[in-house]
Amino acid sequence: MNNREPLVSIMIPNRNHSAFLGQCIESALNQTYGHTEIMVLDNCSADNSLEVASRYAKDGVRVCRNPKNIMNASYRVLTLLTKGVYMTLLCADDFIKPTFVEKCVNIFEQHHDVGYVHCERNYIDPDGNVTELDPFYSCSFIAPGHSALPIYMLTDVAQPSQCVMRRSIFEQMYGYETEFDHANADKDLWFRLSLVSNYAYLREKLAFIRIHPSRETITSFRNFYHPLAMYLTLDNQAKLGALGGHRNVLERLPAAYRKLASESVKIAFFCLEENNRPLAKQYGLFARIASGDIVKDAQYIKLQELLEKDGGSSECASRQGTQSDMFLSRKRSYDPPEGFKVIGEGGHAHS
Amino acid sequence: MLTADYDVVVLLLTRNCREALPRTIESVFGQTFDKNRIRLVAMDNNSTDGTYESLLAYAQNTSISVYRLSETQLPTRLLREATATLDFAEWKYITIVNPGDTIYPNFVEKCSELMDRFTDSGNRFLICETDLLKNGVVMKQNPIFSSSCVLMKREHYPHFFLRGMGHKVQCFFSRKTIPESLPELPLCVDYTDFFKKAVYSFEAECIYVRDALACTSPAPCEDMLKDLILRLFLVKRSENSIAALFADKSFKYLDLEGTRSQVHENLARLALRYASEALEDGQVKAAQDILIFAEMVYDDITKTDFFSAIKAAVAGNTIHIPERRMAAAENTVAPPDGAQMI
Numbered sequence: 001m002n003n004r005e006p007l008v009s010i011m012i013p014n015r016n017h018s019a020f021l022g023q024c025i026e027s028a029l030n031q032t033y034g035h036t037e038i039m040v041l042d043n044c045s046a047d048n049s050l051e052v053a054s055r056y057a058k059d060g061v062r063v064c065r066n067p068k069n070i071m072n073a074s075y076r077v078l079t080l081l082t083k084g085v086y087m088t089l090l091c092a093d094d095f096i097k098p099t100f101v102e103k104c105v106n107i108f109e110q111h112h113d114v115g116y117v118h119c120e121r122n123y124i125d126p127d128g129n130v131t132e133l134d135p136f137y138s139c140s141f142i143a144p145g146h147s148a149l150p151i152y153m154l155t156d157v158a159q160p161s162q163c164v165m166r167r168s169i170f171e172q173m174y175g176y177e178t179e180f181d182h183a184n185a186d187k188d189l190w191f192r193l194s195l196v197s198n199y200a201y202l203r204e205k206l207a208f209i210r211i212h213p214s215r216e217t218i219t220s221f222r223n224f225y226h227p228l229a230m231y232l233t234l235d236n237q238a239k240l241g242a243l244g245g246h247r248n249v250l251e252r253l254p255a256a257y258r259k260l261a262s263e264s265v266k267i268a269f270f271c272l273e274e275n276n277r278p279l280a281k282q283y284g285l286f287a288r289i290a291s292g293d294i295v296k297d298a299q300y301i302k303l304q305e306l307l308e309k310d311g312g313s314s315e316c317a318s319r320q321g322t323q324s325d326m327f328l329s330r331k332r333s334y335d336p337p338e339g340f341k342v343i344g345e346g347g348h349a350h351s
Numbered sequence: 352m353l354t355a356d357y358d359v360v361v362l363l364l365t366r367n368c369r370e371a372l373p374r375t376i377e378s379v380f381g382q383t384f385d386k387n388r389i390r391l392v393a394m395d396n397n398s399t400d401g402t403y404e405s406l407l408a409y410a411q412n413t414s415i416s417v418y419r420l421s422e423t424q425l426p427t428r429l430l431r432e433a434t435a436t437l438d439f440a441e442w443k444y445i446t447i448v449n450p451g452d453t454i455y456p457n458f459v460e461k462c463s464e465l466m467d468r469f470t471d472s473g474n475r476f477l478i479c480e481t482d483l484l485k486n487g488v489v490m491k492q493n494p495i496f497s498s499s500c501v502l503m504k505r506e507h508y509p510h511f512f513l514r515g516m517g518h519k520v521q522c523f524f525s526r527k528t529i530p531e532s533l534p535e536l537p538l539c540v541d542y543t544d545f546f547k548k549a550v551y552s553f554e555a556e557c558i559y560v561r562d563a564l565a566c567t568s569p570a571p572c573e574d575m576l577k578d579l580i581l582r583l584f585l586v587k588r589s590e591n592s593i594a595a596l597f598a599d600k601s602f603k604y605l606d607l608e609g610t611r612s613q614v615h616e617n618l619a620r621l622a623l624r625y626a627s628e629a630l631e632d633g634q635v636k637a638a639q640d641i642l643i644f645a646e647m648v649y650d651d652i653t654k655t656d657f658f659s660a661i662k663a664a665v666a667g668n669t670i671h672i673p674e675r676r677m678a679a680a681e682n683t684v685a686p687p688d689g690a691q692m693i
Contacts, residue, residue: 223587225587228583228584229584232580232581239425240425243424282647285643289580
């Protein structure tokens, strides 16, 4: 271990992911970067997670267990009990490549204005099948935080396991509450980090994100919680953007609401597939609240036709793969945010 | 920094509200409780209308503590800064007042007495009913419960906080239970979010006081639609927490489905009240969106006369709107089984 290198905390919150936890911890242990602390915080799992994690205690992994399921408050406990200059939140069912930490730290050490680094990802299912994704951006770069702000109002660039943060910047950031909405917390985190620091993006696939299509997405559709959280997050982002004088945030706000409306219409179709007409109708109405213009959208009009028709659900039941349409597709690599500098191999910036 | 000890801190969070200050401050100094044991602490959110100067002037002659932020912040940041400064003082209880609100002369005396009497561990908070001040007129609210009581167990909370969608209350916290780490939501649609926190983190007990001990103004509603969506969000989040909390247990009197339907109906009624207010202000588009919300949250609302009347008014066919407070009011219910009566 090279103690002159800055310490990096790899924080692994876990609940009932014993099937993947071993792979996750090993990927943290196998980092080429020399100076890390690894902490697993088990949130009172009902499976044998603690047993799995304990096997790695001899390797220096700190294994802790909450007295009860404290939900997302685990993140706060993890940040309180670790002390790395840099930190990453590695989800217990994801894993990272050996050079992940090294490459991110490389950027931080050369660019002190950078508060957080994203790398690229692939998706992996519970059986280990990998889905290759197009990278989000067209090159590796460093960009001013404020120019990245509108991105996080519109789309999902990265999961926590793709990110390393500078602790001093994380602590400057105010008001991040993972409790707000689990599915939404990442975007809000990236937004708030961008308010106080610059952003680096590494166009290399260094993380594997586990996708459990059936379970989690369906639950989040059914309880109608997610779209409300999205709406309120946007509202909050608009307020934060206005406080900071970021005009680009306000300019993109209508587009962001419009996107939320389109997503709601897609979810409405999914609800019809499940023969849940009342919920489909709710999503349709919510789409109108998010953006009045949606009524001119072809998909929305089709949804209304199906809702008015008896037996609309059965007609729709043959539609397959709505979920994969929505969550797995990413069709092109976007240009970086305004004011970016390209970074090359080794983290050096080019103008 | 505060150097003396107080029994009660009254925290006043201000932002451009100079006109509303005097009645609030006078109500704090008019308490029957020993005035030397009450401390008024004002935290100003970078006001530009003379609020801060006015607070300083008060501080010359009275025992107000004044703090000011150098940059305007969202309201919850203000609360966190305020509670951080209060860490340096010794105090037992705290209540947070909004500019323009007044506490009645016996508020501190009665709340302190009840907290002293019923608080063994300090892990309790108190909620009392309030009157509403709107357009210069004081109105009564239907109390949540028919009598004052102590909600002893967290199983009692769902009965309480899934109701009262348009209800205002005043809270009185012990030091342990102040909600300083509330998520950054507008502080807050009254108490709903705080209760959720109570349910699954504090395990605190709640003293409910049926008497109105304060007079509050409904929060100025810049955007009624957002207010409604926030309320619905909090309800959904509470439902999730409760469902997770009670997943392994069965409470025979906990009728989540029935409660949920009632809550949604209440929200829809509140939406109709907002829609009629929007119409009165000539905001037809806002009224239209709010009607969509009402239908979304509770489909059967479309069958009510109130809904039809507003819809017709939106369409421009009539201006007759039924008396909205009656249509939106919720009924008082008995305290849940097992609550300790006061």
